Amino acid sequence: MEPIRAFELSKEYLESLRDGIEFLDNDFIIQSLDGANVADIAAILDELNMDEAIYVLRLLDSDTSADILIELEEDSLVKVIREMEPIELAALIDKMDSDDAADILILMPSREREEVISHLQEREKSANILDLLRYDEDSAGGLMAKEFIRANQNWNVVQTIEEIRRQAEKVEKIYSIYVVDNRQHLLGRVSLKKIILASADTKIADIYEPEIISIPTHMDGEDVAEIMRKYDLESVPVVNAKNRLVGRITVDDILDLIREQSEEDIQAMTGISADVEESDSVFRISKARLPWLLIGVMGGLMGSQIIEFFEVGLQKYIALASFIPLVAATGGNVGIQSSSLVVQTLASKSVFDDTPWQRFIKALLIALVNGVVLASFVFLIVVFVYGFEYIFGLTIGLALFCVVLLSSFMGTVTPLVLDKFGINPAIASGPFITTANDLLGLAVYFGVAMYLLKL
């Protein structure tokens, strides 16, 4: 038997853990994971198959298993909770914060979910979870937890410390204590630092900060993230329509959200339709990539029809074919630059943003500048370096200029329109829109060329 080593995240450890599971060496498993961070244990379990992962979870104490469950990747999590007995899962959910519990329960079919909830020990916990499940997952209501410390403004410091003691086990990280009136309206916050430094009989009403930022339950998670970043908040209270305190959002959930959303944006831009990672199977990755590739291919096939339409002219001026990649690539580059600038602004909306009309004028001016520079450059090269006739150089230059204008316009307008309809504007840089723009660009290029060359 090999000696038991301290836990270290490595492929070697993964192998020895697998051996430990196979030979039911529970002592090794428990001892080697002792003191390891739950996020690291979760990363290990993500690599195991479902039976192995459940075997390990059942060996560990329920506090640790609950924390691990929260940190699992969604794929693994779904498999594990599908396999666990409702009563077993309920025991773990009893140990979780309400927001983590709701995030896990939302992944289950509603019948199983209700069964798990019926097995929960605490009445309050199940009420909290049911409450959270009502909110949209990506809204402030869906992100908030019901565990936080609230103090009545009429309490003194000692009473508040008593409340902290009462809730200490439920609320792991405190940050601030939220101050409410008798009807649970949010009045402000008081930091733990102030509580420590104040004398025992100080009234909360005398030390709390009244000017604080709170979030309505319906606010979009992305906006919550931007507010927490801008105002340097590590936690923020959530209020309902009547300004009653109903929850709190902590920055750890926001960091996860930001990461998910930047991955979603990149996926929208690159046209990978499902949430895949490089470590997924060949089949799964291909399946996620093919739909958009096929759309691109269909666009290309339509493009071939556009070019065919101009075939008679092309026969006479075969050189027109040589400049197809130039025009297509430039149109694509201009469009992606334009849309990414707009998407960037949309991500941090400000009251000082330009109106759509001002944006449009500005985009037009930039397109004019870029268009003139690029078209002139191409004209000079085509005529003086490649030695084509003057009129041919003019044709290519002018066609390019038109494509730059068109792509800028589409790149600016598309994300604004998508955003208006509540669609992620990042897909404006994605394959569907890009393909459509390619086709338009191609038609413009040949249209302008045929007209100028009188073909």
Add this chain to the structure above:
Amino acid sequence: MEPIRAFELSKEYLESLRDGIEFLDNDFIIQSLDGANVADIAAILDELNMDEAIYVLRLLDSDTSADILIELEEDSLVKVIREMEPIELAALIDKMDSDDAADILILMPSREREEVISHLQEREKSANILDLLRYDEDSAGGLMAKEFIRANQNWNVVQTIEEIRRQAEKVEKIYSIYVVDNRQHLLGRVSLKKIILASADTKIADIYEPEIISIPTHMDGEDVAEIMRKYDLESVPVVNAKNRLVGRITVDDILDLIREQSEEDIQAMTGISADVEESDSVFRISKARLPWLLIGVMGGLMGSQIIEFFEVGLQKYIALASFIPLVAATGGNVGIQSSSLVVQTLASKSVFDDTPWQRFIKALLIALVNGVVLASFVFLIVVFVYGFEYIFGLTIGLALFCVVLLSSFMGTVTPLVLDKFGINPAIASGPFITTANDLLGLAVYFGVAMYLLKL
């Protein structure tokens, strides 16, 4: 005179503030900004010109002005600090945390910087700032602040509360108290919650958590962000090579860093060379966009030479021209999908990642699947819908297949190579690499076609 309204971030308020400045209506300015969040005031000052912004900063008390300065956008900040007297700036920097002070001072020429530091009131503060300036801005050392609470393991709770009281003004947000031995080695942390709930004579040694995550000064900021996200940390201690506690990084700085880096990635992908925003001037945006557009155009011009090289064959088979956009677009789409998957994995490095060799094999398999599906689809359409000869359909299909393989290979390998050399792998999806791939793809397409069609 219009009535003084409460502060609200709006274009109307901006106008009345401008009027207030023009007519030297100091009462209006001070009263209307009273109680406003410093981040909001900074957003207003970002919209003013430099003289107006400085006028407002001088009116407000130095605590507020210092906080506003930290929140300004870099453009405005650089202008403002260039204009301020060193002694005036020093008075503001005296009010800041050392990390914010260092972030501002790093923007100044070294001579001015030294002068400002020489005017600082506190010896300790200037020593701290000089220490921080030695670190790379994007490393843990450059991100950390010198303000945090440390407790010796031999202290009891009362002594620790005394230390908190002593440092209370300097350390705004406490989160955790870091526990050290007599030689300043980091031993662990104790939360404020524990301090509040423990009895007065409890020894710190008995209540601190020993298993905590610390960060070495040289760690890259992006890795720090990933660790804080993964382990749900709102602050993390920074240690030097001898495990001595030298600073702490808080999550607010990490949120800013994440945002900057995701903007940088998008800019790398879209080829916008400088850090511009939609609100910048037409000239500035054009200047930032043109370099990459020109590279794309030059690529397109080279592409025209490649096509010209095959012109004789193209004359005979003019239909080959129609499929240029199809091949180019598919190559581009495949390449961007491949590189973005690799970039995503690189952003959260894990010990369970595949080796480069495994990645390469997997990318090849995926490319084979995608290539076969796309090529077969195109073959069927070209032959049975568009009615081309069998051999022509086979040519287009096979050429497309080769381009898919090539683009997958380049898309997988390029970000890995860039990352190896410490270059941001996101630029693999940017215009330079894409343009190079387009040219390769074009050459492969015509090469295969000419060979198969015996042209």
